[in-house]
Structure formats: structure tokens, C-alpha cells
Amino acid sequence: MELTTKAIDSLRIEHITKRFPGVLACDDISLDIGKGEVLALVGENGAGKTTLMNVLMGLYHPDEGRILINGEEVNFRSPNDAFAYGIGMVHQQYMLVPNMTVLENIALGFKQAWKPWKLDLNMVRDRIDAVARQYGLAVDPDAFIWQLSVGEQQRVELVKTLCLGARFLILDEPTSALTPQETDDLIALLKRMSGELSIIFISHKLQEVKDLSSKVAILRHGRVVFQGNTIDHSSSDIAALMTGHEVVLPHNDAPACTMGPMLQLRNLKVRSDRGFLALDDLSLYICKGEIVGLAGVSGNGQRELAEAINGLRKVESGQILFDGKDIANCSPVQVIQAGMGYIPEERNTEGIVPSFSMKENFILKDTDSEKYSSHSFLKNKVVDVEAEQLRQQFDIRSPNIEVAAGSLSGGNIQKVILAREISRSPKFLIAVYPTRGLDMGAAEFIHKQLLQKRNEGVGILLISEELEEITNLSDQVAVIFKGKIQKVLPSSEASRRRLGILMAGVKDDEEI
Amino acid sequence: MTFIVNILSLGIPFSVALLIASLGEMFNQRSGIFNLGCEGMMAMGAFLGMLVPYTIGQGADVPGIYNYLGLLLASGVGALLGLFFGLVVVTFRAPQGIAGIGMQMFGVGTAGTLFRHFIGGTQSVPGINTAPIPGLSKIPILGTLFFNHNPMVYVAFLFVPIAWYILFKTPWGLRVRAVGTHPRAADSIGIQVNKVRFQALAVGGALAGLAGAYLSLCQVKMFSDEIIAGRGFIAVALVYFGHWHPVKIMAGALLFALAQALQLAIQGLGIDFPYEFLVMLPYALVIVVLAFSRKSQKTGPSALGKPFNREIRT
Numbered sequence: 010m011e012l013t014t015k016a017i018d019s020l021r022i023e024h025i026t027k028r029f030p031g032v033l034a035c036d037d038i039s040l041d042i043g044k045g046e047v048l049a050l051v052g053e054n055g056a057g058k059t060t061l062m063n064v065l066m067g068l069y070h071p072d073e074g075r076i077l078i079n080g081e082e083v084n085f086r087s088p089n090d091a092f093a094y095g096i097g098m099v100h101q102q103y104m105l106v107p108n109m110t111v112l113e114n115i116a117l118g119f120k121q122a123w124k125p126w127k128l129d130l131n132m133v134r135d136r137i138d139a140v141a142r143q144y145g146l147a148v149d150p151d152a153f154i155w156q157l158s159v160g161e162q163q164r165v166e167l168v169k170t171l172c173l174g175a176r177f178l179i180l181d182e183p184t185s186a187l188t189p190q191e192t193d194d195l196i197a198l199l200k201r202m203s204g205e206l207s208i209i210f211i212s213h214k215l216q217e218v219k220d221l222s223s224k225v226a227i228l229r230h231g232r233v234v235f236q237g238n239t240i241d242h243s244s245s246d247i248a249a250l251m252t253g254h255e256v257v258l259p260h261n262d263a264p265a266c267t268m269g270p271m272l273q274l275r276n277l278k279v280r281s282d283r284g285f286l287a288l289d290d291l292s293l294y295i296c297k298g299e300i301v302g303l304a305g306v307s308g309n310g311q312r313e314l315a316e317a318i319n320g321l322r323k324v325e326s327g328q329i330l331f332d333g334k335d336i337a338n339c340s341p342v343q344v345i346q347a348g349m350g351y352i353p354e355e356r357n358t359e360g361i362v363p364s365f366s367m368k369e370n371f372i373l374k375d376t377d378s379e380k381y382s383s384h385s386f387l388k389n390k391v392v393d394v395e396a397e398q399l400r401q402q403f404d405i406r407s408p409n410i411e412v413a414a415g416s417l418s419g420g421n422i423q424k425v426i427l428a429r430e431i432s433r434s435p436k437f438l439i440a441v442y443p444t445r446g447l448d449m450g451a452a453e454f455i456h457k458q459l460l461q462k463r464n465e466g467v468g469i470l471l472i473s474e475e476l477e478e479i480t481n482l483s484d485q486v487a488v489i490f491k492g493k494i495q496k497v498l499p500s501s502e503a504s505r506r507r508l509g510i511l512m513a514g515v516k517d518d519e520e521i
Numbered sequence: 522m523t524f525i526v527n528i529l530s531l532g533i534p535f536s537v538a539l540l541i542a543s544l545g546e547m548f549n550q551r552s553g554i555f556n557l558g559c560e561g562m563m564a565m566g567a568f569l570g571m572l573v574p575y576t577i578g579q580g581a582d583v584p585g586i587y588n589y590l591g592l593l594l595a596s597g598v599g600a601l602l603g604l605f606f607g608l609v610v611v612t613f614r615a616p617q618g619i620a621g622i623g624m625q626m627f628g629v630g631t632a633g634t635l636f637r638h639f640i641g642g643t644q645s646v647p648g649i650n651t652a653p654i655p656g657l658s659k660i661p662i663l664g665t666l667f668f669n670h671n672p673m674v675y676v677a678f679l680f681v682p683i684a685w686y687i688l689f690k691t692p693w694g695l696r697v698r699a700v701g702t703h704p705r706a707a708d709s710i711g712i713q714v715n716k717v718r719f720q721a722l723a724v725g726g727a728l729a730g731l732a733g734a735y736l737s738l739c740q741v742k743m744f745s746d747e748i749i750a751g752r753g754f755i756a757v758a759l760v761y762f763g764h765w766h767p768v769k770i771m772a773g774a775l776l777f778a779l780a781q782a783l784q785l786a787i788q789g790l791g792i793d794f795p796y797e798f799l800v801m802l803p804y805a806l807v808i809v810v811l812a813f814s815r816k817s818q819k820t821g822p823s824a825l826g827k828p829f830n831r832e833i834r835t
């Protein structure tokens with residue numbers, strides 16, 4: 010692949026239509042982007058944003074329509090063709106090979122370094138250095154991908170795309186898994202880059218759209234329903250256009266719980282994958298009918314905490330009292346049967362079985378229950394009826410309940426997990442980043458559901474990085490830092506500033 | 522002492538067929554294809570390898586050269602069988618385990634049938650003889666152990682660093698590892714997943730064919746229906762055993778072959794002990810070591826056995 014010198018002055022998408030079995034993912038979409046413009050592409054989960062971008066990259070073949078670059082029609086058969094025009098994409102699900110290093114991952118696309126009998130890794134290294142210096146994006150070329158946090162992987166993806174010479178960037182929900190700090194950094198960087206690059210930016214967070222983009226296009230059910238200049242519209246306008254109604258995120262203002270403890274963590278010690286103590290003497294109490302928000306920068310033990318409670322990680326010492334019974338080091342089945350609900354962080358690997366149908370994923374945890382089985386046979390009628398109900402209630406966009414869960418859009422996969430966990434009527438719910446990747450309407454709905462569960466007496470541990478989500482929903486906010494609870498405070502006292510200070514590890518916040 | 526030297530110098534050549542075949546299987550699996558048909562490809566290689574010197578090679582001026590032509594033919598046909606396997610499992614996305622069993626039966630059956638048609642009964646060939654390395658082979662003990670072997674033995678052990686270099690230091694090796702672990706990522710960066718898989722299958726097939734021909738030309742110096750004797754399956758196991766790494770695979774092949782040499786030697790001692798148990802020993806050893814070896818998910822090709830389809834998201 011040559012590093013292109015030809016600039017993209019204009020890119021037009023004309024009447025693109027793409028169908029999947031039973032789904033019209035893109036329906037006659039036309040858009041255009043000029044040089045130096047940032048187009049924000051927004052829309053509900055399953056609206057067809059990712060599909061459209063995959064068509065643009067040559068990964069999918071459109072059933073109808075064409076793409077014009079500088080007025081000339083192009084026909085991309087593989088991403089190589091798109092790269093040749095300097096188009097690069099950071100995918101919604103990261104495209105990095107976990108057991109290879111950052112260097113190798115970038116070398117995979119950097120064809121100048123492919124000498125017949127030798128991979129010229131030094132050349133790749135130099136290229137990474139150059140890009141890192143130019144854009145202030147530091148990455149460790151020798152780290153393995155599996156050692157990196159999500160934020161670091163995101164940076165690797167960006168560096169990779171830039172190393173391959175991209176001057177037209179497509180970013181598919183680049184911020185959905187980043188910490189607030191990382192998000193701010195990325196937006197600032199993209200702003201600086203937008204002078205020399207064109208960018209298509211997909212996001213569900215309208216603040217970012219407002220900050221970054223010059224134009225905005227809204228997709229719904231595969232169609233462009235609105236296009237305009239970003240400055241002419243407020244974010245609530247855009248939200249209303251997107252969802253069809255005004256979005257009001259609910260608040261938790263019911264009186265605090267009085268129903269006694271549900272989950273008590275006592276002096277927990279748990280090791281991380283790399284062997285150090287990820288939870289170090291952690292204690293936390295959560296009552297029935299109470300939401301405790303766990304705030305903290307990711308990587309401070311949140312993941313290990315959720316896994317330890319659910320029997321997925323060994324507890325070295327300490328107790329997990331669930332409704333009075335110690336469930337530390339119980340098997341996941343025992344924890345589930347005790348009444349625990351779990352919305353895991355990794356939706357594709359831990360939350361669903363991608364090749365199973367949507368309805369099978371709904372009943373994964375209840376195949377033995379009386380409701381869905383009798384005498385070792387599944388009651389298919391009951392399963393179908395329930396699944397159809399859940400699909401409608403949670404507004405999961407799919408042609409039917411038989412499609413493979415893995416074929417759904419990112420946000421809709423998340424909805425499948427949420428639907429299962431919430432509808433199982435657990436006694437307690439551990440929700441890890443529950444609204445990651447959800448559109449605003451869906452996030453609003455999930456927040457309402459969580460509050461309703463709380464009012465029904467379910468205790469909830471809400472792990473999130475979005476402080477607004479935490480303060481809106483929680484009765485109490487616990488701040489985690491380096492595997493310990495820094496402080497627990499009532500949500501009314503949890504100001505952004507105070508939480509920020511606590512999350513940074515400053516212990517005695519009163520004195521500042 | 523001589524007992525141990527005997528076992529070692531017997532075990533090293535025993536390991537060669539396993540080593541070559543499992544290095545080939547390693548490339549297959551690294552690219553994401555599980556080839557259970559290795560046994561069949563080896564059988565074809567074993568037959569074709571000896572066919573050349575047995576037919577056109579007999580009475581020729583330089584009979585030696587036909588042995589090497591046999592090795593070449595065996596690898597070439599092996600590569601073709603690999604590509605054929607690719608057509609079935611890569612292009613048509615057939616389940617790899619089943620297709621592999623089919624390939625095994627096809628290879629073993631065809632080789633046996635052709636053998637009866639062209640050769641008929643048990644016939645030995647002169648084959649390729651030991652080539653002591655001048656000077657080095659005279660060193661006491663070490664000379665017998667390492668420098669007094671068939672030329673293909675040296676070649677096979679040279680394949681280990683070569684395979685390592687190809688896998689970890691060349692662009693092709695990088696592509697093979699990528700398509701076997703995260704084909705979607707490889708595709709998204711412009712690598713033709715199926716093409717790389719076909720290439721890896723051709724390499725794997727060629728090595729399987731060569732391994733078979735080694736048996737018929739260098740080790741046993743004849744062909745019979747049972748000549749492969751499960752070595753193709755052991756090769757598949759050794760790839761897991763060696764965590765898809767050439768050096769560890771070599772260690773596994775040596776361990777198995779030494780166990781085999783040991784059991785033969787013990788049988789030779791004439792101790793009154795049911796020999797069937799001794800014959801079992803190497804196989805049992807592989808199972809035990811596999812069961813207890815550390816399972817690592819971090820190195821292996823995690824897309825092993827899964828066909829790739831760009832438009833099917835899972």
C-alpha cells in the first residue's frame with residue numbers, strides 16, 4: 010500500500026442500501042463530507058451507523074448505491090482499497106490481535122515493512138514514533154494487547170490508523186469505553202487534527218457531538234432523517250430528533266432504604282490477572298432497595314470486585330455475605346441460584362453466547378427452571394412468548410427472536426443482557442457500565458428500570474465511570490481507589506468536584 | 522551407558538516423522554485450521570515417496586536421485602491435498618473435525634489401494650541411507666547420537682529454527698498468526714484471511730507428505746497399510762502439547778519418540794512382561810502430559826476451527 014498523496018476533497022455517499030437477512034440496515038442513505046469537516050453520525054442502536062461505515066471501508070458490499078471521491082465513483086472491494094485513498098477506521102469493537110504486540114498489530118497493515126523474508130519491525134517502530142510525536146499519542150510498542158486497558162487499546166487503534174496513512178478518519182463510538190479524562194483528551198486531540206483531516210464521528214454522547222462536529226446527520230431505521238450544521242441545534246434538539254421524544258434522564262429522589270443489609274463485603278482480598286492485589290481489604294455494605302454507585306477510574310479493582318462476587322474469581326480472604334450467607338468462592342451457578350443478577354463489562358464474551366439465538370440468550374441462566382422446562386425438555390412456546398415480550402419491552406431492534414445474538418448491533422446486544430438480568434427478578438443486581446454503547450432513549454429506559462427495581466426492594470451495585478449516571482441513580486456513592494473504598498457518601502453530597510478528588514486518591518477530602 | 526546411548530540414537534530418528542508432520546500441523550492451526558487429516562496426507566506421502574524409486578528408479582544410473590524425487594513428489598501432492606482440504610473447510614466452510622476424518626480415511630484408503638494396484642505386496646526399497654558427518658561422527662558417544670543419521674534427520678531438525686523464523690519474523694508468519702487468532706481484525710486491516718489459510722494449508726500438507734515419505738524411504742524403507750500407525754494423530758496432539766511453538770513441539774516429538782525407543786529396548790531385554798503394555802507407553806505418556814500441561818489461552822490461535830465469514834457477525 011502506498012501512502013497516498015492525493016487528498017480527499019469531497020466524499021459522497023449516494024443512495025446506499027444494505028440488507029441483511031430480514032433486516033434493512035441501510036435504506037437509501039446519501040451523505041457528503043468535505044475537506045476538513047467533522048461529520049457526526051448519530052442515531053439509535055441498530056440504526057445502521059456501523060453498517061454504513063463498513064460499506065465505506067469496503068468491508069461490506071452495498072446492495073445498491075455508490076460512493077464518489079472527488080467526484081469520481083470508486084468501488085472498494087476490501088479495506089485495502091479504502092486505505093489506498095487514505096480512509097481509515099477505528100471500529101466499534103477493537104480490531105487488535107490480543108496475543109501480539111502493539112508493534113506487530115501495526116505491522117500487520119504496514120505493508121512497506123513487509124520485506125520478502127523479513128518483517129522490518131524497526132521501520133514500523135520509527136513510523137509509530139513519528140505519529141506519536143506528531144499527535145502527542147504515546148503508546149508502548151512492545152506491550153501485548155491483552156496487557157492494555159481499554160483506553161490504551163483505543164489509543165493503539167488510533168495510532169494504527171494514523172500509521173497506515175489515514176487522512177480521512179472514521180471513528181465508530183471511540184469514546185464509549187473511555188474514562189471521562191480519556192474522553193476529554195481524545196476530543197481535544199481530534200479537534201486539533203480536524204484541521205488537516207476529515208472525520209466521521211459516531212457517538213451517543215451529544216456533548217461530544219456538539220464539541221467536535223461541524224455537521225450532524227441523524228439515522229433512524231437505516232434512513233437519514235435529519236442533516237444540518239451542528240451549531241444551529243442544541244443537544245436537546247438533536248436528542249429529540251433522534252429519539253422522537255424529549256429525553257429526560259430520571260433521578261433517584263425516593264427516601265433512602267430502611268430494609269436492612271443485602272450484600273456485605275468484608276475485608277475482601279482478591280488478586281488481579283497479573284497477580285497483584287486488586288482488592289485490598291475492601292469492605293462495603295449495600296441494603297435492600299438501595300443503589301450504591303461505585304465511582305472510580307477504571308482499573309482500580311472494579312472488574313475484580315464484580316467477578317469475585319459472582320464466583321468468577323478466587324477470593325483470597327474475606328467474606329461476601331449475601332442475604333446473610335457467605336458466598337465467597339461459591340461457583341457461579343450457586344451465586345446465580347442465590348439470586349444474584351450480573352451485567353458484565355464484556356458483553357460479547359461474558360454476557361451472551363454470540364452464536365446462540367436471541368431467545369436462547371434470554372433463558373441462558375434459567376434452562377432448569379420450572380418456568381422454561383419440564384422433565385428436561387424446554388417449553389418452547391413459553392420461551393417464545395417471553396422472548397417476544399422482552400424484545401418489545403426493551404425495544405431490541407432485530408427481525409425476530411431467532412437471530413444469532415452476535416449479529417445484533419452493539420447497543421442491542423447490551424439490551425439483550427439487560428433484558429435478561431432485569432427480568433429474572435434477582436434479589437440483587439451488579440450492573441457494570443450498564444448503559445455503555447446505548448443510545449439516549451435506551452439509556453433513559455434502563456435508568457428507569459433500575460430505579461423501579463430499587464423501589465421493588467432490589468439492591469443494586471452500579472459500577473460506572475459516568476459520574477452523572479452515578480449521582481442520578483445512587484442513594485450512596487462509594488469511591489474506589491487502588492482496591493480500597495476511599496469513602497462512602499450520600500449522593501446529595503457527591504459533587505463532581507468532590508468525587509474527582511476522591512477518585513484521584515486524595516483521602517481526606519474535607520480539608521481541601 | 523550403552524543402553525541409554527542406544528535408546529537415544531534410536532529415538533532421534535524415530536522423532537523425525539512426528540516432528541515434520543507436527544510442524545506442518547502447527548502452521549495449519551496457527552492459521553486457524555484444525556487438520557485432523559494429517560494421517561491421511563502422510564499415508565499418501567509414504568506411498569508416493571517410495572513409488573518413484575521403486576518404479577522408474579530401479580536400475581537407473583543414479584538411483585539415489587529418485588529417492589529425493591520421491592520426497593519431492595510426496596510434498597507436492599501433500600500440498601495439493603492441503604489445498605483440497607482448504608476448498609472443503611475454508612471455501613465451503615465444512616466442519617473441520619469431520620472433514621479431517623474424511624481426509625484421513627481418503628488418504629489412507631487411496632494410498633493402500635494404489636499400493637496394491639502398482640506394487641502389490643510387501644517390497645522394500647533401498648531408500649536413503651545414513652550419512653555420517655565426516656569428522657564429527659567419530660566423536661565418542663556424541664558422534665553416534667547426533668552425527669550419524671539419515672540426511673533427512675538433519676534437515677528435519679533444521680526445520681525447527683526455520684519454522685520459528687518464518688512464524689515469528691516474517692510478514693507471512695505474522696499474517697498466519699493474525700488470521701488464526703482474530704480473523705476479523707486481520708480482515709479489517711486488509712489481509713485476505715482465506716488466502717493466508719490456503720497458503721498455510723499448502724505448507725502443512727507439504728510437510729505432512731514429506732513426513733510420510735520419510736517413513737517409507739528413510740525409516741522403514743517399505744510401504745504397508747499400517748506404516749503411519751497413528752503418527753498423524755500424535756502430530757496433532759503434539760501441536761497442542763507444544764503450545765503451537767516449534768521448539769516445544771520438537772521437545773514433544775523427542776519425548777514421544779524416546780518413549781517408543783525405550784519400550785522397544787525393554788522388549789529387547791526379554792523381561793517377562795506383557796509387551797502390549799509397553800507398546801501403550803508412549804501414547805499414554807502423551808495423554809498424561811497433555812492432561813497436566815499448563816493450558817495457556819494467551820498464545821494459542823483462538824479462532825481455531827472457526828470458518829471466517831465477513832458478513833456474519835458473531
Ligand SMILES: Nc1ncnc2c1ncn2[C@@H]1O[C@H](COP(=O)(O)OP(=O)(O)OP(=O)(O)O)[C@@H](O)[C@H]1O
Nearest residue numbers: 029034054055056057058059060417418419420832
Ligand atoms: N452482519 C450482520 N448480519 C445480520 N444483521 C446485521 C449484521 N450487521 C448488522 N446487522 C443488523 O443491521 C442493523 C444495523 O446494525 P448496525 O450495527 O449498523 O447498528 P448501529 O447503528 O451501529 O448500532 P449501535 O449504536 O448499537 O452500534 C441491526 O439491526 C443489526 O442487527
Ligand SMILES: [Mg+2]
Nearest residue numbers: 059101418419
Ligand atoms: Mg454500531
